[in-house]
Amino acid sequence: MSVELNGAEITVRCLQEEGIDCIFGYPGGAVLFLYDELFKQDKVRHILVRHEQAAVHAADGYARSSNKVGVALVTSGPGVTNAVTGIATAYLDSIPLVVISGQVPRAAIGLDAFQEVDTVGITRPCVKHNFLVKDITELAETIKKAFYIASTGRPGPVLVDIPKDVTQQTARFVYPDSIHMRSYNPVVKGHSRQIKKAAQLISKAKRPVVYAGGGIILSDASSQLTELVQMLNFPCTNTLMGLGGYPATDKQFVGMLGMHGTYEANMAMQYCDVLVAVGARFDDRVIGNPKHFSNENRKIIHIDIDPSSISKRVKVDVPIVGSVPDVLKELIDVLKADKEKFSHETLKEWWEQIALWRERDCLKYDRDSAIIKPQMVVEQLYNVTKGNAFVTSDVGQHQMWAAQFYKFDKPRRWINSGGLGTMGFGLPAAMGVQIANPKAKVACITGEASIQMCIQELSTCKQYKLPLKIINLNNRYMGMVRQWQEFFHGNRYAESYMDALPDFTKLAESYGHVGMQIEKPGDIEDALKEAFKLKDRLVFMDFITDQTENVFPMVPGGKGLSEMILV
Amino acid sequence: MRHIISLLMENEAGALSRVAGLFSARAYNIESLTVAPTEDATLSRMTLVTVGSDDVIEQITKQLNKLIEVVKVVDLNDGDHIERELMLVKVRATGADREEIKRLADIFRGSIIDVTSKSYTIELTGTSSKLDAFIDAIERSAILETVRTGASGIGRGDRILKV
Ligand SMILES: Cc1ncc(C[n+]2csc(CCOP(=O)(O)OP(=O)(O)O)c2C)c(N)n1
Numbered sequence: 031m032s033v034e035l036n037g038a039e040i041t042v043r044c045l046q047e048e049g050i051d052c053i054f055g056y057p058g059g060a061v062l063f064l065y066d067e068l069f070k071q072d073k074v075r076h077i078l079v080r081h082e083q084a085a086v087h088a089a090d091g092y093a094r095s096s097n098k099v100g101v102a103l104v105t106s107g108p109g110v111t112n113a114v115t116g117i118a119t120a121y122l123d124s125i126p127l128v129v130i131s132g133q134v135p136r137a138a139i140g141l142d143a144f145q146e147v148d149t150v151g152i153t154r155p156c157v158k159h160n161f162l163v164k165d166i167t168e169l170a171e172t173i174k175k176a177f178y179i180a181s182t183g184r185p186g187p188v189l190v191d192i193p194k195d196v197t198q199q200t201a202r203f204v205y206p207d208s209i210h211m212r213s214y215n216p217v218v219k220g221h222s223r224q225i226k227k228a229a230q231l232i233s234k235a236k237r238p239v240v241y242a243g244g245g246i247i248l249s250d251a252s253s254q255l256t257e258l259v260q261m262l263n264f265p266c267t268n269t270l271m272g273l274g275g276y277p278a279t280d281k282q283f284v285g286m287l288g289m290h291g292t293y294e295a296n297m298a299m300q301y302c303d304v305l306v307a308v309g310a311r312f313d314d315r316v317i318g319n320p321k322h323f324s325n326e327n328r329k330i331i332h333i334d335i336d337p338s339s340i341s342k343r344v345k346v347d348v349p350i351v352g353s354v355p356d357v358l359k360e361l362i363d364v365l366k367a368d369k370e371k372f373s374h375e376t377l378k379e380w381w382e383q384i385a386l387w388r389e390r391d392c393l394k395y396d397r398d399s400a401i402i403k404p405q406m407v408v409e410q411l412y413n414v415t416k417g418n419a420f421v422t423s424d425v426g427q428h429q430m431w432a433a434q435f436y437k438f439d440k441p442r443r444w445i446n447s448g449g450l451g452t453m454g455f456g457l458p459a460a461m462g463v464q465i466a467n468p469k470a471k472v473a474c475i476t477g478e479a480s481i482q483m484c485i486q487e488l489s490t491c492k493q494y495k496l497p498l499k500i501i502n503l504n505n506r507y508m509g510m511v512r513q514w515q516e517f518f519h520g521n522r523y524a525e526s527y528m529d530a531l532p533d534f535t536k537l538a539e540s541y542g543h544v545g546m547q548i549e550k551p552g553d554i555e556d557a558l559k560e561a562f563k564l565k566d567r568l569v570f571m572d573f574i575t576d577q578t579e580n581v582f583p584m585v586p587g588g589k590g591l592s593e594m595i596l597v
Numbered sequence: 598m599r600h601i602i603s604l605l606m607e608n609e610a611g612a613l614s615r616v617a618g619l620f621s622a623r624a625y626n627i628e629s630l631t632v633a634p635t636e637d638a639t640l641s642r643m644t645l646v647t648v649g650s651d652d653v654i655e656q657i658t659k660q661l662n663k664l665i666e667v668v669k670v671v672d673l674n675d676g677d678h679i680e681r682e683l684m685l686v687k688v689r690a691t692g693a694d695r696e697e698i699k700r701l702a703d704i705f706r707g708s709i710i711d712v713t714s715k716s717y718t719i720e721l722t723g724t725s726s727k728l729d730a731f732i733d734a735i736e737r738s739a740i741l742e743t744v745r746t747g748a749s750g751i752g753r754g755d756r757i758l759k760v
Contacts (some may be wrong), residue, residue: 150611155622159665162611179665212760213607213668340654554728 058105060132086116091462122449183216244310322590629747
């Protein structure tokens with residue numbers, strides 16, 4: 031038996047049916063009926079943010095740290111345009127989100143009504159898919175489709191735009207158990223013949239590398255990846271998005287690769303003879319100039335769920351389209367079946383070469399400095415949290431230091447905007463992480479420029495008692511911009527100095543939190559310990575760091591992977 | 598190289614803009630695009646003519662396939678196919694030119710579908726290059742107006758695009 035419900039009730043019921051326990055949003059005229067229904071129930075918790083960008087980032091942090099679909103709710107017009115940065119951020123990193131937006135009543139669409147924008151048009155290029163619900167009878171099925179599309183195949187954000195009058199109309203509510211779409215059938219199983227070909231290449235490799243990206247995290251394939259890498263004794267590198275996919279403290283891990291990757295990872299990438307790319311997409315920040323990359327002769331195996339990621343920037347020899355954990359499992363089975371074929375002995379020379387590269391100690395920095403070195407803060411954070419924290423970051427130098435110096439052994443612990451590079455992501459994302467993982471230690475590593483892009487969320491943190499630890503690496507510069515200006519623009523620091531900074535300690539206090547300022551390297555550890563002792567308080571830690579520190583190694587834009595600037 | 602790509606997609610509002618948006622967002626060339634519902638009204642058939650290297654064409658077909666509403670994509674250039682385009686041309690036709698233009702239309706198997714004392718409107722079907730050739734054969738100043746549909750294509754023989 032099904033009953034007649036209005037569109038707002040149907041929407042909330044759909045969320046309940048999907049098992050959504052928490053959504054992030056901000057009300058407005060077009061979504062008032064939806065808020066009314068949220069008010070009347072208590073299964074779906076609503077977190078009121080202070081800006082719609084933060085609603086989407088928070089839903090995104092929630093999704094990344096939990097592998098559940100994140101949900102955001104925003105009103106029409108400015109609610110949607112504010113949300114676009116968050117949606118694009120999720121899109122570039124393939125994060126499963128459902129964004130529900132209010133729209134003006136159907137009769138007003140196209141008439142430049144108050145708070146009307148063409149939401150489907152504005153968001154089209156930055157969503158996996160979007161819908162405008164024109165008919166109440168299609169509402170429940172559309173929402174089901176949205177969750178299905180967001181979470182299957184290569185995940186991504188899906189937006190459902192609901193006109194206000196549709197939330198008032200009534201219809202019988204039936205939530206479909208499953209969805210079949212003739213136009214959307216993501217592949218799962220990899221092609222067995224291709225997997226055999228890959229196994230052959232792998233068993234003949236003398237200088238192999240496994241290069242694994244965000245696809246490992248998104249598909250929960252780190253255990254399969256780890257098994258494969260350890261069984262083969264291959265070196266493994268992770269992209270910025272893949273950190274935690276392979277345990278960073280393991281001896282076979284050669285560090286992150288790419289623009290700010292380690293010397294050993296980048297050299298191994300460049301000079302390997304067999305490259306196993308898994309859930310990664312050879313993007314410009316990872317392999318630098320594709321021409322330089324292709325100069326070296328190597329065979330490439332590429333495993334990915336998205337056919338369009340294969341041979342997009344680099345031609346590959348053995349493409350395998352499929353769900354990463356399934357393909358890896360099959361590959362492991364095939365390799366196990368003829369184990370004699372490869373021996374760890376053949377890799378001895380390669381590991382010796384890698385050891386030489388490692389000796390270059392590319393991440394060294396001045397540990398005796400009288401001014402706080404940002405790297406040291408991240409190292410101490412790692413020690414104090416015993417590597418067990420969830421760490422979000424903003425965008426800039428601090429993001430790279432976080433990636434280089436916090437050794438992630440587990441997936442879904444490192445949460446950053448890798449694809450879009452969105453300053454302002456860190457704090458709201460951390461809120462979502464904390465809500466998905468209420469007991470966990472959550473740190474947000476940020477810079478004094480980035481943190482000011484969503485600083486208003488300190489208020490949300492107060493309201494919901496989110497005990498985040500904000501690690502502000504305060505160098506009084508948009509450090510990454512300053513670094514590029516130093517290297518490539520003749521030290522002309524155009525508009526990259528952060529003048530007129532607030533007193534962050536007082537700012538935190540005025541939002542009802544604890545503020546600390548740390549100026550001496552010797553105080554870092556104690557300050558961090560003290561902050562984490564304050565289990566139920568948000569602590570804003572303002573570390574006054576060396577203004578001139580740069581991120582090394584660095585592959586300048588347009589250069590090849592082995593053309594690194596080193597310390 | 599020039600490729601003619603055919604696809605079937607859900608006949609839904611906004612589906613066309615997803616394809617057009619994809620081409621502009623990724624800076625792919627589009628020479629022509631035609632779309633209309635098929636015998637099954639829930640499906641539209643689209644034909645796209647584009648130019649690109651093999652790598653670009655591979656990306657185009659993959660990206661089209663990735664659109665949620667696209668059901669099937671074929672690159673007609675992968676096998677034998679037939680291509681047709683319809684053109685309507687209005688030409689100035691006075692005095693001795695009248696006979697000359699009629700003769701030309703006959704040679705190209707076109708038909709005159711509207712006549713005034715000063716002009717002919719000619720309907721012509723064929724490959725895009727045949728239509729180009731017809732335009733080239735008429736003196737430019739005599740052409741008053743042209744309208745072309747863009748190419749449609751279909752595989753030869755057993756090559757069938759259907760769900
Ligand atoms: C929204 C947005 N605007 C501009 C940029 C360009 N950008 C990249 S890093 C950076 C500086 C970040 O400075 P800060 O947050 O202080 O971090 P630092 O590099 O000093 O560690 C800027 C402006 C961006 N990534 N995002």
